[in-house]
Amino acid sequence: MGVSIFIQQVLNGLTLGAVYTLIALAFSLVMGILGILNLAISEIFMIGAFVGFSLITAGVPVWIALIGAMIAAALVSIVIARIGYEPLRNANHITPMLSTLGFSMILQNLATNTWGSDPMQLTLEGWLETRFSFGLVSLSVVQIVVFVVTVGLCVLTALLIQRTDIGRALRAVAENREISRILGVRPRRMILVAFALSGLLAGAAGVLVGLHYSVITPYIGVEIGLKAIAVMIVGGATNIWGALLAGPLIGILEVLTVAYGGAAMRDFVVYGFMIVILLVRPQGLLGGSSKTSGGRV
Amino acid sequence: MSNVLEFRGINQSFGGIKALSDVSFDLAKGSITGAIGPNGAGKTTIFNVITGAYRPDSGSVKLNGQELLGLAPYRIARAGISRTFQNIRLFPSMTVWDHMLLSQAPRTPMLGRLIPARKVTERAEEMMELFGITGVRDRIAVSLPYGVQRKVEMARAYAMEPQLLLLDEPVAGMNHDEADHLREVLLGLRGRGLSIFIIEHDMRFMMALCDEIHVMNYGRKIAGGKPSEIQSDPAVIAAYLGEDA
Amino acid sequence: MLSSYQAGLVADGSILLLGALSVYVILSTGQLSLGNAGFMAIGAYLSSWLTVSVGMPLTLAIVISAAVSAVFGLIIGFPALRLKGLYLAMATIGFGEIVRTFFLNFEPTGGAGGFSGMEHVPLWYILGWTVFTLGCVMVTERTRWWLEIRAVNDDELAAGLVGMNTTVTKLMAFMTGAAIAAVAGALFAHQTLYIEPASFGFERSTEFVLAMILGGSSLAAGSIVGAALLILLPELLRDFVDWRIAIFGALLVAVLLVRRQGVLDRNLFGLARLWRRVN
Numbered sequence: 001m002g003v004s005i006f007i008q009q010v011l012n013g014l015t016l017g018a019v020y021t022l023i024a025l026a027f028s029l030v031m032g033i034l035g036i037l038n039l040a041i042s043e044i045f046m047i048g049a050f051v052g053f054s055l056i057t058a059g060v061p062v063w064i065a066l067i068g069a070m071i072a073a074a075l076v077s078i079v080i081a082r083i084g085y086e087p088l089r090n091a092n093h094i095t096p097m098l099s100t101l102g103f104s105m106i107l108q109n110l111a112t113n114t115w116g117s118d119p120m121q122l123t124l125e126g127w128l129e130t131r132f133s134f135g136l137v138s139l140s141v142v143q144i145v146v147f148v149v150t151v152g153l154c155v156l157t158a159l160l161i162q163r164t165d166i167g168r169a170l171r172a173v174a175e176n177r178e179i180s181r182i183l184g185v186r187p188r189r190m191i192l193v194a195f196a197l198s199g200l201l202a203g204a205a206g207v208l209v210g211l212h213y214s215v216i217t218p219y220i221g222v223e224i225g226l227k228a229i230a231v232m233i234v235g236g237a238t239n240i241w242g243a244l245l246a247g248p249l250i251g252i253l254e255v256l257t258v259a260y261g262g263a264a265m266r267d268f269v270v271y272g273f274m275i276v277i278l279l280v281r282p283q284g285l286l287g288g289s290s291k292t293s294g295g296r297v
Numbered sequence: 298m299s300n301v302l303e304f305r306g307i308n309q310s311f312g313g314i315k316a317l318s319d320v321s322f323d324l325a326k327g328s329i330t331g332a333i334g335p336n337g338a339g340k341t342t343i344f345n346v347i348t349g350a351y352r353p354d355s356g357s358v359k360l361n362g363q364e365l366l367g368l369a370p371y372r373i374a375r376a377g378i379s380r381t382f383q384n385i386r387l388f389p390s391m392t393v394w395d396h397m398l399l400s401q402a403p404r405t406p407m408l409g410r411l412i413p414a415r416k417v418t419e420r421a422e423e424m425m426e427l428f429g430i431t432g433v434r435d436r437i438a439v440s441l442p443y444g445v446q447r448k449v450e451m452a453r454a455y456a457m458e459p460q461l462l463l464l465d466e467p468v469a470g471m472n473h474d475e476a477d478h479l480r481e482v483l484l485g486l487r488g489r490g491l492s493i494f495i496i497e498h499d500m501r502f503m504m505a506l507c508d509e510i511h512v513m514n515y516g517r518k519i520a521g522g523k524p525s526e527i528q529s530d531p532a533v534i535a536a537y538l539g540e541d542a
Numbered sequence: 543m544l545s546s547y548q549a550g551l552v553a554d555g556s557i558l559l560l561g562a563l564s565v566y567v568i569l570s571t572g573q574l575s576l577g578n579a580g581f582m583a584i585g586a587y588l589s590s591w592l593t594v595s596v597g598m599p600l601t602l603a604i605v606i607s608a609a610v611s612a613v614f615g616l617i618i619g620f621p622a623l624r625l626k627g628l629y630l631a632m633a634t635i636g637f638g639e640i641v642r643t644f645f646l647n648f649e650p651t652g653g654a655g656g657f658s659g660m661e662h663v664p665l666w667y668i669l670g671w672t673v674f675t676l677g678c679v680m681v682t683e684r685t686r687w688w689l690e691i692r693a694v695n696d697d698e699l700a701a702g703l704v705g706m707n708t709t710v711t712k713l714m715a716f717m718t719g720a721a722i723a724a725v726a727g728a729l730f731a732h733q734t735l736y737i738e739p740a741s742f743g744f745e746r747s748t749e750f751v752l753a754m755i756l757g758g759s760s761l762a763a764g765s766i767v768g769a770a771l772l773i774l775l776p777e778l779l780r781d782f783v784d785w786r787i788a789i790f791g792a793l794l795v796a797v798l799l800v801r802r803q804g805v806l807d808r809n810l811f812g813l814a815r816l817w818r819r820v821n
Contacts, residue, residue, distance in 0.1 A: 102792065102795035230632075262647070271637075275633055
């Protein structure tokens with residue numbers, strides 16, 4: 001009995017962790033390549049959730065809704081890059097972060113005015129409703145969708161960054177913007193690529209969260225999105241793969257805290273974990289030397 | 298004559314590259330000493346070791362007999378060593394006057410820093426007079442010409458009432474007249490009992506100013522002595538002066 | 543006389559001003575805190591508990607809350623010595639969230655249900671604290687203490703080499719900011735008479751930052767302009783009340799793009815001084 005509840009919790013934790021992984025990856029793509037914290041990612045994620053929700057409610061197949069939400073989120077992200085980041089890219093790191101904070105306010109307000117601030121409920125139909133039971137442990141189709149989409153997107157991102165010319169150019173910009181320019185990379189274009197990629201991932205995470213909880217509000221950006229910053233830090237902010245480890249880790253940690261410590265304790269544990277990591281190992285679990293994490297800021 | 302600074306057996310390496318190999322020298326109290334050598338010879342590294350920015354692998358640095366290694370940079374500064382930088386580091390938001398006040402703050406008690414005492418403002422005026430920057434008192438320091446900024450940086454360093462002043466390429470960016478004026482100023486400071494240690498490429502300036510010169514090459518000290526001795530030292534001519542000729 | 547509605551606006555503005563000031567003091571050393579709502583929560587809860595449950599006079603309760611909050615500022619300030627820029631900002635977000643969830647779970651002060659029973663303070667009392675605190679910061683700005691704070695912001699390494707203990711300066715700034723935020727929290731609690739953890743979330747922290755950046759981040763007087771803007775603008779733009787947050791967001795972006803130093807800045811005052819000298 002106790003074991004199967006535990007396994008169930010771990011499965012639920014992995015689902016949540018998958019969502020965290022995607023958002024944290026979105027954060028660390030911009031952080032790792034451009035060295036800035038794009039606070040608006042948490043709201044882009046929320047916008048993605050609402051666009052996906054609206055499309056599904058309108059009868060669009062889930063896969064298409066997912067892609068639609070990703071594209072919408074990427075477009076928002078590109079607008080932010082153009083207006084909120086590019087003109088400020090030579091300022092100190094705090095200034096562009098503040099401008100992305102301005103955009104998060106705009107996006108949240110936009111969402112409350114467009115979709116209302118009451119929770120929006122999604123009723124899943126057909127195959128999405130199915131649950132598989134293994135004794136006392138059950139796994140829903142939605143959870144499987146979350147896992148598959150997350151793993152798929154992570155693999156695609158990895159391939160893009162490691163194997164393609166765009167990925168090489170991104171890494172060159174991350175290493176040294178001036179030298180990359182000499183090597184023929186156009187940093188301005190790479191800024192847009194990084195923001196767009198990060199928007200795609202955040203948008204996908206939004207749809208997945210909507211499917212998983214089947215309820216969303218305009219405040220999930222602050223509730224869930226901000227926690228992805230903790231995930232990024234725990235994994236290592238300048239190593240974008242840190243999120244793959246830290247996402248599931250924190251997802252499980254959070255769900256177990258809810259199960260055994262009370263629902264209200266969850267944020268306490270997650271942010272406490274983040275602060276401990278910042279103090280003990282500021283470069284994160286998978287980060288490089290502490291020197292690189294210091295050099296970025 | 299006693300020594301203000303004893304720099305003994307310093308080894309400093311960065312990831313396998315030896316920046317300083319067993320470098321030793323003494324600075325006599327009330328003297329002007331120079332360090333010359335090609336770029337990358339380790340001169341600025343010596344400054345960084347003295348001021349506590351680097352922790353050397355071995356050796357000892359003593360100011361008037363007090364060990365400096367292991368002290369935080371601000372403690373070394375308070376012990377009586379101040380410096381300027383090769384690429385000037387002034388505070389971008391501050392006027393010249395602010396710099397003069399700020400550099401005296403650490404030596405004043407906490408409450409005394411609320412309102413500058415007359416002693417402090419008088420010294421600030423005196424510093425600006427000494428380095429000829431009184432006319433730019435209320436200008437933002439970093440908006441001034443390069444040569445003037447160097448003077449502000451030196452005035453800031455000297456306002457701290459140091460026992461030893463470290464100057465990293467002070468005449469870079471100055472014309473002949475300014476350099477000559479600076480030499481007079483520095484000789485005047487020596488007259489007041491200050492010890493000065495200078496890194497500089499301008500040989501004409503150094504030969505006429507220094508009491509003693511140490512020559513660095515590839516992280517080693519290859520010669521040291523009076524300017525006239527240095528000029529005729531075969532190792533120096535081969536390693537350094539020879540390259541110029 | 544002010545109507546009670548207007549008095550409420552002035553009180554809100556004063557509290558917001560103090561919040562902006564708490565961010566300003568810390569930012570002056572080059573550190574951005576996105577968690578000052580946490581210090582505000584400490585001040586609000588502690589002072590309310592002291593006045594309601596212990597029966598302490600409010601002024602004493604505020605002083606004690608500010609001191610306790612300063613100790614927390616010291617604790618959160620220590621990581622600040624190792625963390626720079628964005629990492630510090632993220633750590634302070636975490637701190638703010640931890641404080642909020644602490645009070646969410648802490649039943650002695652009501653947990654999620656909130657805490658009440660405070661007595662309403664008159665407007666002059668709030669204004670008194672605001673003027674006093676703002677005055678202290680503005681006077682300090684004219685001393686060499688403040689030069690040290692600016693030196694840490696300008697070039698920490700060079701500040702160390704002119705003999706400044708930059709560690710102490712940064713910690714002092716954090717403690718001062720924490721204390722000011724606690725005063726804001728205490729006044730807020732005794733003005734609204736009901737506090738709950740949700741009042742001290744991330745949005746509150748960002749509101750402080752917003753007021754400070756809009757008003758002018760290079761001098762304390764900027765917080766007056768910032769707080770006034772944030773309070774008055776919604777009054778002037780009643781027709782767009784639904785878009786209030788978005789307008790502020792757009793204003794923030796616009797200020798960063800066009801006039802990064804905010805509405806007021808140090809040079810504006812410098813010009814005024816020059817003008818006086820010329821005449």
